[in-house]
Amino acid sequence: xxxxxxxxxxxxxxxxxxxxxxxxxxxxxxxxxxxxxxxxxxxxxxxxxxxxxxxxxxxxxxxxxxxxxxxxxxxxxxxxxxxxxxxxxxxxxxxxxxxxxxxxxxxxxxxxxxxxxxxxxxxxxxxxxxxxxxxxxxxxxxxxxxxxxxxxxxxxxxxxxxxxxxxxxxxxxxxxxxxxxxxxxxxxxxxxxxxxxxxxxxxxxxxxxxxxxxxxxxxxxxxxxxxxxxxxxxxxxxxxx
Numbered sequence: 001x002x003x004x005x006x007x008x009x010x011x012x013x014x015x016x017x018x019x020x021x022x023x024x025x026x027x028x029x030x031x032x033x034x035x036x037x038x039x040x041x042x043x044x045x046x047x048x049x050x051x052x053x054x055x056x057x058x059x060x061x062x063x064x065x066x067x068x069x070x071x072x073x074x075x076x077x078x079x080x081x082x083x084x085x086x087x088x089x090x091x092x093x094x095x096x097x098x099x100x101x102x103x104x105x106x107x108x109x110x111x112x113x114x115x116x117x118x119x120x121x122x123x124x125x126x127x128x129x130x131x132x133x134x135x136x137x138x139x140x141x142x143x144x145x146x147x148x149x150x151x152x153x154x155x156x157x158x159x160x161x162x163x164x165x166x167x168x169x170x171x172x173x174x175x176x177x178x179x180x181x182x183x184x185x186x187x188x189x190x191x192x193x194x195x196x197x198x199x200x201x202x203x204x205x206x207x208x209x210x211x212x213x214x215x216x217x218x219x220x221x222x223x224x225x226x227x228x229x230x231x232x233x234x235x236x237x238x239x240x241x
Contacts, residue, residue: 124207
């Protein structure tokens with residue numbers, strides 16, 4: 001995965017930011033829709049832009065990015081990679097052969113995939129104290145999209161971590177390897193949260209709202225992130241690497 005340092009990183013960044021913008025605009029539109037249905041003028045809704053709300057979005061985005069990257073890419077990814085390497089060195093069944101087939105980055109690849117899937121599943125759960133939404137076709141579709149979206153996003157952040165020169169450093173520079181993923185994660189979240197918070201709307205307690213606009217935005221965001229995953233995969237295989 002070291003070739004991400006040379007090929008495709010700019011395209012990945014653009015696609016990730018576009019994905020965040022799609023999700024954020026759709027989420028805001030879903031909250032504006034009832035206001036318009038109640039007879040409120042669109043110009044009045046948009047004029048309620050609040051610098052304080054934008055500032056809150058910045059704080060929330062940074063907090064989420066730092067916390068999630070430390071947990072999923074710092075503790076989990078780095079930890080899984082270390083455990084998998086140890087198991088492979090000790091010829092553990094079902095581990096040593098697949099890891100060796102993948103070459104020097106075998107343990108890292110498995111750790112990226114495993115941590116990404118867990119990251120995607122974790123985003124299904126609502127905020128503490130919020131009941132799970134009633135199951136419906138729209139909610140079921142959103143749940144599937146959210147897992148795929150989160151997994152793809154986690155894969156991209158994990159790929160950036162293991163492609164960092166710090167990932168193979170002898171001193172195990174965990175925090176240094178997380179620097180760029182934290183910044184990109186925060187930018188993604190800011191684009192996702194700022195449209196709603198800047199207009200004075202609260203963030204939903206769950207991603208599974210059942211709203212058609214939310215679903216459309218999540219689908220667009222998911223497709224863009226999947227495209228970014230393909231770009232990352234092609235970059236890894238590029239001959240110039």
